[in-house]
Amino acid sequence: MSLNQESFQEFREVIRQLGETVQPVEGLTDNERVRRAKQVFLTRVHSAMAMDLETCIHCGMCAEACHFYAQTKNPKYTPILKVEPLRQYYRRELGPHRWLFKLVSRDITAKMLEEWQELVYDSCTECGRCSMICPMGINVSAMISVVRQAVAEAGYMPAELRAVEKEQNEKGTTFGAGPNELKAALQKMREDGVDVSIDKDKADVMVLISGFGINITQDALLATVKIMNHLGVNWTIRTDAYECAHFGMLSGREQTLRNSTQRVINAAISCGAKTVVTGECGYGYTALRWEGARRYGKPLPFTVMSISEFLGQQLQAGRLRVRKVPQQKSVTFHDPCKVGRIGGVFEEPRALLNALGVELREMADPVQTNWCCGGGGGVFLNNRAAPLRQAAFESKRSAVVETGAESVVVSCDSCRMTFEIGKANAHWEIPIESLVVLVGENLAD
Ligand code: SF4
Ligand code: SF4
CATH class of the missing domain: 1.20.1050 (Glutathione S-transferase Yfyf (Class Pi); Chain A, domain 2)
Incomplete structure (x- = not known):
């Protein structure tokens, strides 16, 4: 099946029309939008995040880690730049030199929050790859999700979401x-x-x-x-x-x-x-x-x-018994970022594939830094982001193609949709399979 x-x-048709089913957020003054965003920053910044905001050495390594930058080479998609409203707020209102930054830097504005909507919603899947690559151990992805929350509270969330x-x-x-x-x-x-x-x-x-x-x-x-x-x-x-x-x-x-x-x-x-x-x-x-x-x-x-x-x-406990899949085939496994990179679940899906007797062809990158499919974080629902999502999907597609595997196994509905949409757009003929379906269809009697 x-x-x-x-x-x-x-x-897909529902997604295309999703944005028209809600009214735009109106009636908020610019001051109110900024106030709401600042309230989010105030409640979400903690000591570890403050440390992260202080320690960036501007090496740019997070840019190469991000599929949106890697595929477009547009510097605005550099991950650490996506947290700029938060950094600006922190420096002026929370950091140790806030008295100085109040004098020499500008306050965040509603216009800035509106502009950042594209950077935190359309060009970030919250995949965590930048956080893993950063030599300073800065959790960029976590800070982007705080900016997301601030932008949402300011009334600038994409209509589909x-x-x-x-x-x-x-x-x-x-x-x-x-x-x-x-x-x-x-x-x-x-x-x-x-x-x-x-x-x-x-x-x-x-x-x-x-x-x-x-x-x-x-x-x-x-x-x-x-x-x-x-x-x-x-x-x-x-x-x-x-x-x-x-x-x-x-x-x-x-x-x-x-x-x-x-x-x-x-x-x-x-x-x-x-x-x-x-x-x-x-x-x-x-x-x-x-x-x-x-x-x-x-x-x-x-x-x-x-x-x-x-x-x-x-x-492993012997309660799940599976048979070998009827036709020996080669597969590659796409780790969903939230379950793999963030959750640390790598061995179990591979043990299942091994028990099913398929030939697993791993992608070149280590599993921890595997490319995201490009659709996480709600990007797969965001119509405005479709061209960017397709560009980001190319990082994943290339990694899969290099393996020569006959099919891709995934274990996340959102990834599955993104692969289906991405492969149709790219006229790419490859089966996308659910891990659970593969197990369910091959249970031992
Ligand atoms: S990789 Fe880390 S230190 Fe380098 S620019 Fe990005 S956030 Fe800053
Ligand atoms: S979390 Fe992923 S998509 Fe978002 S900026 Fe970092 S690498 Fe890019």
């Missing part, structure tokens, strides 16, 4: 994939003879999926259900908290992120889950695994794992 092309094409963020904030859904649509998708599986564990009061493992899984990547949803049944664990999908995607994180709207995170935490606690498994969604994993406790205010009472990590561990 592969991506439902009809649903995928419909989804605002549309989905608004939907998730108000309804708890993304792309119209609500509990009824989820139930219908699962009911269809039941009619096809698949046992589905839904809304259990008590379960050891709670599985999250994304709205994409209901609308487009139904193959991954079906595979997930089959795999969980195969493992024989007490698991469930909850219709009150199944959404893995976090458009509050993609858009920079903290309140939306907080609400969606809390919904998942509440459901997991209510069913007594010991483990929450995030489906093939990089941001869903990051939001809960690395930032969930901060928003909850204390340690999470359950373990969070990405599905590739969970399945790798189940394989």
